[in-house]
Amino acid sequence: MVTKIKRANSSKPMSRNSFVFLARFSSGSRCSTSTLVWSLVVVLLMLHLYTLISHTDVQSKEIHRDMSHRILLRELEEVEEENIQMPPPRKRSPRAAKRKPRRPTTLIDEFLDESSQIRHVFFPTIKTAVDPMVDAGNDSFYYYPGRIWLDTEGNPIQAHGGGILYDEKSRTYYWYGEYKDGPTYHAHKKGAARVDVIGVGCYSSKDLWTWKNEGIVLAAEERNETHDLHKSNVLERPKVIYNDRTGKYVMWMHIDDANYTKASIGVAISDSPTGPFDYLYSKRPHGFESRDMTIFKDDDGVAYLVYSSEDNTELHIGPLDENYLDVTHVARRILVGQHREAPALFKHEGTYYMITSGCTGWAPNEALAHAAESIMGPWETMGNPCIGGNKVFRLTTFFAQSTFVLPLPGLPGLFIFMADRWNPADLRDSRYVWLPLTAGGAADQPLDYSFGFPLWSRVSIYWHKRWRLPGEWSGMKMKL
Numbered sequence: 001m002v003t004k005i006k007r008a009n010s011s012k013p014m015s016r017n018s019f020v021f022l023a024r025f026s027s028g029s030r031c032s033t034s035t036l037v038w039s040l041v042v043v044l045l046m047l048h049l050y051t052l053i054s055h056t057d058v059q060s061k062e063i064h065r066d067m068s069h070r071i072l073l074r075e076l077e078e079v080e081e082e083n084i085q086m087p088p089p090r091k092r093s094p095r096a097a098k099r100k101p102r103r104p105t106t107l108i109d110e111f112l113d114e115s116s117q118i119r120h121v122f123f124p125t126i127k128t129a130v131d132p133m134v135d136a137g138n139d140s141f142y143y144y145p146g147r148i149w150l151d152t153e154g155n156p157i158q159a160h161g162g163g164i165l166y167d168e169k170s171r172t173y174y175w176y177g178e179y180k181d182g183p184t185y186h187a188h189k190k191g192a193a194r195v196d197v198i199g200v201g202c203y204s205s206k207d208l209w210t211w212k213n214e215g216i217v218l219a220a221e222e223r224n225e226t227h228d229l230h231k232s233n234v235l236e237r238p239k240v241i242y243n244d245r246t247g248k249y250v251m252w253m254h255i256d257d258a259n260y261t262k263a264s265i266g267v268a269i270s271d272s273p274t275g276p277f278d279y280l281y282s283k284r285p286h287g288f289e290s291r292d293m294t295i296f297k298d299d300d301g302v303a304y305l306v307y308s309s310e311d312n313t314e315l316h317i318g319p320l321d322e323n324y325l326d327v328t329h330v331a332r333r334i335l336v337g338q339h340r341e342a343p344a345l346f347k348h349e350g351t352y353y354m355i356t357s358g359c360t361g362w363a364p365n366e367a368l369a370h371a372a373e374s375i376m377g378p379w380e381t382m383g384n385p386c387i388g389g390n391k392v393f394r395l396t397t398f399f400a401q402s403t404f405v406l407p408l409p410g411l412p413g414l415f416i417f418m419a420d421r422w423n424p425a426d427l428r429d430s431r432y433v434w435l436p437l438t439a440g441g442a443a444d445q446p447l448d449y450s451f452g453f454p455l456w457s458r459v460s461i462y463w464h465k466r467w468r469l470p471g472e473w474s475g476m477k478m479k480l
């Protein structure tokens with residue numbers, strides 16, 4: 001579609017020029033009708049020829065650009081397999097083996113076992129930490145999913161369940177997330193592993209690799225026990241968007257009590273992306289339970305809240321008011337009965353996409369991609385977008401859970417899939433799994449696949465042990 005519009009535009013100035021030329025020619029000389037007719041024919045032929053050439057030119061430029069783009073993506077779309085050796089079974093006394101025969105352990109068991117001999121595969125030690133401040137030479141700009149990632153001061157980044165805002169004014173990326181640098185404990189026997197609320201951490205970056213700690217931009221309440229942000233409560237999945245009308249940065253988050261019975265959203269605002277944010281209030285949106293959630297700002301400036309509801313059996317979606325401070329009375333139930341959480345929304349070529357996880361607490365599970373023509377639905381489920389690694393990697397979203405999908409300016413069709421590899425034994429040591437997400441299918445597929453099956457562009461998340469963004473993003477000149 002875009003190609004056609006561009007072609008039509010490019011021929012417009014040409015026809016206007018030739019009109020001027022024709023008018024001068026006919027008024028400036030006295031000539032016979034036949035000369036005039038012949039000139040007209042010649043001019044029309046030239047015009048036709050020019051249009052043909054310019055069409056081919058524009059077309060070939062576009063094909064060239066498209067191919068360069070595809071070449072940049074090809075490396076990221078390479079399927080990378082993982083072959084993880086299971087550790088040898090631990091020695092047990094013959095008596096114990098007789099009493100209770102060992103069931104074979106799986107990779108997921110190993111992941112969940114704090115004392116697993118292959119723990120370092122899932123949670124690499126601090127020795128392998130990614131440190132952008134050390135001149136990494138050829139290793140610069142590489143993401144290593146699962147490794148500890150240090151900020152510019154050399155501390156592990158604390159921005160779990162997070163999301164990224166691109167601030168047009170400062171041309172800077174801001175990464176907000178749960179600051180969890182405290183001890184993990186269980187509030188009671190049946191309670192989930194937790195860390196007391198510390199607040200929302202904020203990090204800034206120009207290159208999406210080097211992150212400066214901007215501090216805690218919304219802090220927990222130490223003393224007031226009735227306050228939503230009291231440290232004994234729960235604050236999860238903070239997301240920030242900018243309101244062009246009011247000039248405010250607006251943060252939405254999941255607010256809960258330690259037993260997850262409050263099931264509410266919370267809202268905070270600030271004049272600056274680095275806070276401090278003023279906490280406004282919490283509520284149950286549309287009167288419904290709300291746990292895992294996200295917000296999404298559409299191209300037309302309308303923002304939406306998406307949240308897991310009705311005991312996490314379904315999601316609800318609805319527009320925010322124009323100040324982004326509350327929901328409106330409009331909402332729809334989507335993915336009803338599918339038990340999805342951790343929604344991450346994005347848009348590509350006018351279609352809306354969402355990645356979600358299943359509901360298994362801190363344990364990882366299979367991601368699903370969904371798509372919709374209209375953001376309010378109907379939403380259709382497309383399937384598991386994960387590619388590479390091995391089967392267990394794909395069935396566990398690479399041992400992680402979705403939190404955000406970040407579009408990359410200048411690279412249409414390429415996104416960063418952001419996920420959390422939770423460590424329930426020590427939540428502060430949960431890791432970030434950032435991977436390339438592409439929408440639109442692989443390079444060898446027909447580009448004009450706009451009808452028939454599959455109806456939607458394919459969404460794929462590619463596993464890589466290490467990877468980096470193409471071109472300018474990793475300090476190289478983009479060759480286009």
Ligand SMILES: *[C@@H]1O[C@H](CO)[C@@H](O)[C@H](O)[C@H]1NC(C)=O
Pocket residue numbers: 137138
């Ligand atoms: C970095 O890459 C260049 C070019 O590929 C290579 O010649 C050089 O040995 C590499 N340096 C290191 C430290 O790996």
Ligand SMILES: *[C@@H]1O[C@H](CO)[C@@H](O)[C@H](O)[C@H]1NC(C)=O
Pocket residue numbers: 224225226227228
């Ligand atoms: C404690 O928090 C509640 C709820 O936000 C508020 O109404 C109350 O005024 C606060 N109390 C104090 C002493 O700040």
Ligand SMILES: *[C@@H]1O[C@H](CO)[C@@H](O)[C@H](O)[C@H]1NC(C)=O
Pocket residue numbers: 188257258259
């Ligand atoms: C959470 O549940 C436990 C056990 O059911 C209970 O003892 C505790 O009082 C509850 N806490 C809150 C804040 O509701």
